[in-house]
Amino acid sequence: MENRAIPLRTPLDVEAAWTAFERRDRAADGRFVVAVKTTGIYCRPSCAARRPRREHVAFYPDPDGARAAGYRACLRCQPDTVTRDRRAVAEAIAAIEAADEAPALSDLAERVGYAPHHFHRLFKRATGVTPAAYARACRAVRAAQALSHEMSITQALYEAGYAGPSRFYAESEHRLGMAPGQWRRGGEGATIDWAVAPTPLGPLLIAITTRGLARIAFEPDEKALIAAFPAATVRAATGETLRRLAQVVAEADLADPQLPEAVRRTAFIEAVSRRWLAPMTKA
Structure with a gap:
């Protein structure tokens, strides 16, 4: 499987960001957000919504920058949850690695504040394997x-x-x-x-x-x-x-x-x- 993560820099590589947005690249989620000028919302790069025209799009390194510019979070892809999701997965991985026996999914999910079924899907999407x-x-x-x-x-x-x-x-x-x-x-x-x-x-x-x-x-x-x-x-x-x-x-x-x-x-x-x-x- 090709690793499609893009090496975005500061300032953002706008063309690379647009390419990732066009192909709904999940590897780019959390690395920047996409603001749509015509709707006033910002999204994850992988958002499933229909793609706007290039001139109607702006890119920000994080949700804080988009909100400061007057945009609001997309209710469909919930871009503000990306960082929280990554922290939850990282905490669960640390718990698994430290445990003498494999923790139960319900225990892991409770530890990081998610429902078991949702966290199972989140963990697999982030790592490629189940907990x-x-x-x-x-x-x-x-x-x-x-x-x-x-x-x-x-x-x-x-x-x-x-x-x-x-x-x-x-x-x-x-x-x-x-x-x-x-x-x-x-x-x-x-x-x-x-x-x-x-x-x-x-x-x-x-x-x-x-x-x-x-x-x-x-x-x-x-x-x-x-x-x-x-x-x-x-x-x-x-x-x-x-x-x-x-x-x-x-x-x-x-x-x-x-x-x-x-x-x-x-x-x-x-x-x-x-x-x-x-x-x-x-x-």
Whole structure:
């Protein structure tokens, strides 16, 4: 998916802003507002209303500037809520990352002052994944880190935040691409195909087995992969496997460019992972 965020500067790049407004670019929401002279209102760039003529439009860096110029907020797209929405998503992400176990959606929504259904939709629009999926991504990272340390698999799964062994083993085959013990032994007996795909967030390495994902990380080459799995057969992906990997990466959604890069990378990795694993996890 193309990252269409525009690098607006001070003063605003008016032509870039107009282009974003014309295509209703959600990535530009919160970066400026669009004031319509004929109606006296200001909107988000992504507002669904019919586009006015270019000469009837003015751009402001924020709602305060538009209000000072005499414009009022659009009741349809509610541009004043963008900052509040972003803060709510950022607070929820911080809560998820800090929690030992994934917080319930109702608890997250109550924490940030939204109805659960609305916040679920808001979070997914901002990050490209659901709150539950983002929590699984954080847990998968913790599990891999814990398994890399000198502790038992049981200790590792509780350290990662799993409530018990059943959930860990249900997910680990696909999330590790092999049995946890095999993963800890450097991929003993496994065959791993890998590819590096270009993304707007940097080169993404994806390493797969017939059972799932052995590694997915923002890395430029296979060096770390080989170091992590010295006992496995590691080979470059080819043919249909390579084509499908490229397609999965291309179709994954990108998070709001206003979020921290680490958050955007975590969300993107989870979006790619879920797309790749979907056929394997269907009942």
